[in-house]
Amino acid sequence: MNSWDELLSPYKQAVEELKVKLKGIREQYQKSSRHTPIEFVTGRVKPVSSILNKAARKKISFDCLEQDMQDLAGVRIVTQFVEDIETVVDLIKKRTDFEILEERDYILEQKPSGYRSYHLIICYPVQTIHGEKKIQVELQVRTLSMNFWATIEHSLRYKYSGEIPEEISSRLMRASEAAFKLDEEMSIIRDEVREAQRLLMAKHQQQNIQ
Numbered sequence: 381m382n383s384w385d386e387l388l389s390p391y392k393q394a395v396e397e398l399k400v401k402l403k404g405i406r407e408q409y410q411k412s413s414r415h416t417p418i419e420f421v422t423g424r425v426k427p428v429s430s431i432l433n434k435a436a437r438k439k440i441s442f443d444c445l446e447q448d449m450q451d452l453a454g455v456r457i458v459t460q461f462v463e464d465i466e467t468v469v470d471l472i473k474k475r476t477d478f479e480i481l482e483e484r485d486y487i488l489e490q491k492p493s494g495y496r497s498y499h500l501i502i503c504y505p506v507q508t509i510h511g512e513k514k515i516q517v518e519l520q521v522r523t524l525s526m527n528f529w530a531t532i533e534h535s536l537r538y539k540y541s542g543e544i545p546e547e548i549s550s551r552l553m554r555a556s557e558a559a560f561k562l563d564e565e566m567s568i569i570r571d572e573v574r575e576a577q578r579l580l581m582a583k584h585q586q587q588n589i590q
Contacts, residue, residue: 387446398455405418422455422456431445458522460523461523461566465498472521481516484499500518536552
């Protein structure tokens with residue numbers, strides 16, 4: 381237990397620090413009265429049982445966990461609209477307090493299961509009593525509907541021990557497509573509302589001039 385606590389402690393620290401920073405971005409948008417691209421932020425350190433299961437499945441030794449397992453620490457950023465994902469990713473890329481190691485776009489190229497999300501693997505420096513320690517953290521950026529689908533799929537995968545029946549897998553795929561179409565439709569509605577507001581404002585300004 382002491383070994384696990386010692387190993388995972390910096391990862392817990394990284395998750396908490398990143399959550400504070402990302403929530404800070406959300407608050408800045410809210411105070412500026414602009415649309416915030418971040419709906420909410422969550423984070424977690426992988427449970428020991430999950431680490432052991434994945435290590436056995438991937439044949440990763442304890443000594444190689446930090447190097448070969450990129451999702452020991454994970455932070456999830458959930459957005460309202462698909463377009464917000466690009467905004468969030470751009471904000472992340474502009475930061476100088478960590479380094480981006482890898483990007484995986486599962487939105488343009490969804491997984492065979494129907495899973496959609498944008499992943500970034502970052503190298504985050506944590507300050508410890510032993511000095512700076514750079515660790516890998518997985519950032520996931522997805523919409524509310526993508527997150528809902530992924531949550532249900534994950535619970536079903538756990539229930540069926542990773543082997544979801546083919547019929548349910550097919551239905552999940554159809555649900556994934558429906559969720560993505562919902563995202564697209566909501567984006568169109570938002571754009572139409574914004575355009576109507578812009579035209580109305582322009583009309584009022586014109587009337588005031590006259």
